[in-house]
Amino acid sequence: MTLEQAKQESGYSYSAIQKMLSNGTIPNVGKKGAPRMRRGDLPKKPNGCCEPSKGEPDLAELVLAKAL
Numbered sequence: 001m002t003l004e005q006a007k008q009e010s011g012y013s014y015s016a017i018q019k020m021l022s023n024g025t026i027p028n029v030g031k032k033g034a035p036r037m038r039r040g041d042l043p044k045k046p047n048g049c050c051e052p053s054k055g056e057p058d059l060a061e062l063v064l065a066k067a068l
Contacts, residue, residue, distance in 0.1 A: 006037055011045030
């Protein structure tokens with residue numbers, strides 16, 4: 001996947017992923033100047049975009065509660 005795709009999937013910023021590629025934390029399976037990474041090598045940011053923070057209600061639960 002590209003850096004932009006990795007950014008969307010992992011929750012890390014574009015520059016953070018670039019740094020991980022350059023220091024070898026994530027192996028570059030692409031070419032120099034056109035880096036690519038495997039989805040399985042990509043770290044997930046803790047408390048990423050898909051989990052509500054503690055104390056915050058889940059948006060889906062709020063929508064369902066209003067619909068009933």
